[in-house]
Amino acid sequence: MTTDFRRKTHRSPRDRIVEAARALFRRNGIRATGVDAIAGAADSNKMTLYRHFNSKDELIVECLYRAGMEMDGFWQELERTHPDDGLAQLRTWVRRIAEHLDDDNCHCEMMSAAVQLTDEGHPGRSVIRAFKDAQRDRVVALCRKADIVDAELLSDTLLLLIEGARATQQTSGAQGPSARFAEIADAAIQSFARGGLAPKQV
Amino acid sequence: MTTDFRRKTHRSPRDRIVEAARALFRRNGIRATGVDAIAGAADSNKMTLYRHFNSKDELIVECLYRAGMEMDGFWQELERTHPDDGLAQLRTWVRRIAEHLDDDNCHCEMMSAAVQLTDEGHPGRSVIRAFKDAQRDRVVALCRKADIVDAELLSDTLLLLIEGARATQQTSGAQGPSARFAEIADAAIQSFARGGLAPKQV
């Protein structure tokens, strides 16, 4: 029943706590998840948690930071598998997001957290903001490399579609508008690709 | 400091409570808003609140229901101001959403609530779901009336862009990708309009 992170690998209690927290935050929300539940799911206890993190907020920040780092890793992998091919990287990126849309792990940690961290001054918000800004820069750079007509515009288009797909998945389920996300995003890329076909709608 | 709904109009306590709740839910989140705060902001008190709603959850449902009704009213107004002109209705709709993106009232109540109402069985979720389904049907109908090439596809595209713009506004602020939402959505409509110009990207 309870996710046992210890048996899977011999990770440190700190690691198990962070991963358990991320899982619970995704599944039940940040505010709805108590520190006792986190410690329990990590097969640890509250005291150990508070020896590694001075507060729940600090743990939240670490979770967001890790989520960002994972995305960074994914970007590097993208560059490795499709070296110097911006268009292929863009397409692979979109496809991967589409595949992970209905994962329990749907990486909407950032969006979800942004909604729940209402305090404008919450340290987590700056982590999210920094990550989103970096992501935007990355996509723009990718579009440029892919010889896209208007890199900034396609970039923003894709970012809107992606966030929209994640949000819609939450409210309307997998059968909602997000079902055609990949198709839509591919069409957008297609219509911006220089020297490609004439822009098409399907 | 505290929003005084009573002075503005002589609404019933029930009305004031619901509107105060919606405002606080939007600003601070559902879980972060206590019933005392709601009653206080409504210039009323907790007892009166509980005489009208058996629980906080019931109040949440009423808030979501009202948000849906307001949108319904907006759709009717759209039909009234642009009778039988689907394309104009679509464009006006997009423009209005763009204008309201940075309102404090950014009508992301639904999305925000969906993230925070983690219980799959929460009655509020079905209200959201029903509203989103109805909205999708409406947009599809509008696209058909506007003589759009692929009504379902444009409809889903716009819905993704809209939700994406709202979500992105939360995480990246007004200067983020959502800044060009109107431009992007208009281009999408343009490229799907039958007999219009060749699809363009700007």
Next chain:
DNA sequence: CGGCCCTGTTACCGACCAGTAACATTTTCG
């Protein structure tokens, strides 16, 4: 072995919060 650092256990505190009870007050309307 023996000390030390990390971890686990239990119990507790104070704050907050949803919801209720009993009573006082105002508003509404016949």
Next chain:
DNA sequence: CGAAAATGTTACTGGTCGGTAACAGGGCCG
């Protein structure tokens, strides 16, 4: 007016949650 209905006030309950204190193992390394 006068009674009934709606609203306001205060105080309380029971539970949850973030965070802390004190103490008890337990593994690692000299």
